Amino acid sequence: MKISEKIPCFYINLQIVTHYKSQVDLLKEIRKPVEADLLRFNEMFRETLTSDNPLLNKALEHLTRRTGKQMRPILVLLAARGADNSAPVLCDEVIHAAIAMELLHTASLVHDDIVDESDRRRGQKSINSLLDNKAAVLVGDFLLSKAIEHAVACGDSRVVALVSNVGIMLSDGELLQLANVDSKEIEESAYYEVVRKKTASLFSACAEMGALLATDHAGYIYTMKRFGMLLGICFQLKDDIFDYDDQHDVGKPAGNDMKEGKLTLPVIYVANKNPEAHALALKVRAGEATQEEIAHLVALTRQEGGVVYAESAMGDMSGMATGLLDEVGETAIAQTLQYYLDYVAKRAL
16 A cells, blocks of 8 residues: 555554564564564665775674664654555665665664763774774774765765765754763753754654655655654653663663763753753763762752653653654554654663
8 A cells, every 4th residue: 555545544542562572673663564664674784884904894893793773774664654554665875775774774873882981882892992982983983984885886966965964963962962061051952953963963854764665645754754753862862761760671781971061951951940950960061060060960850840841741752653653554564663662761871
């Protein structure tokens, strides 16, 4: 069925996904409609991440050892199948697009680890820790160049423009975050601008790219672009909520973002209504807060409803994203996109 034959999708309430025993089961359901596409994706992805240069190949082999959940390429594939789910395997142009976005994402992680001086990524050494900063910059540049190569292979200038635009947005978002360190204002609008550029732009481009390679239906393409943006904001809000969770193993200690001078939505909300929290937040941003002050600000943020506020914001974004899914003509894919959204909001890491 094509996108023009609109069918209302099957919705799942965000709060009551009860028939899956675990997040692993939910992830399996998300991958199920694109299993054949993912096999082709992984085959082509492995082929592109090889080199005759020993140092570069060492880095590439290290990166492919832990590839993550591949959520961004899966979104490209699902968006394409949301327009037309009839082909046994999606065309190579869509696979090239998925590879381009995964390479762009991976390059941004390599560069982020250099900027943040991080020594771990996905449970193993970061590239800058494995090699050094100079080599890591060049590895990131190689990945960016490969992303452009795969974008060109799609044979559609719109894909190249999207990849280019996301690269600009990622850099701009990182620079905005650095610039905020010197600001005495603690504003939600500034926070959301960074989130939109650093995180949500990539999800938005993935969904838009998959859609435009599968259909010329302008309404569906815009819907997927908007869905991806809302999904990406949810993804970042969930990440930020993790910073206040010391009850579960989420891969980082409570207050870790603050140790890096980052102010996220929970603490921004509390800082704007509590003078003590505001003063501490400015010290955090300036890198002057002690460990005890950070711990106190984390506690204040919890007590004053910052986490609940962020969860409510995430629920609002998720609800808006769900409301877009009746534009997806393929009912099974609409359902899978809802699973994807539920997974993002409920993930434990």
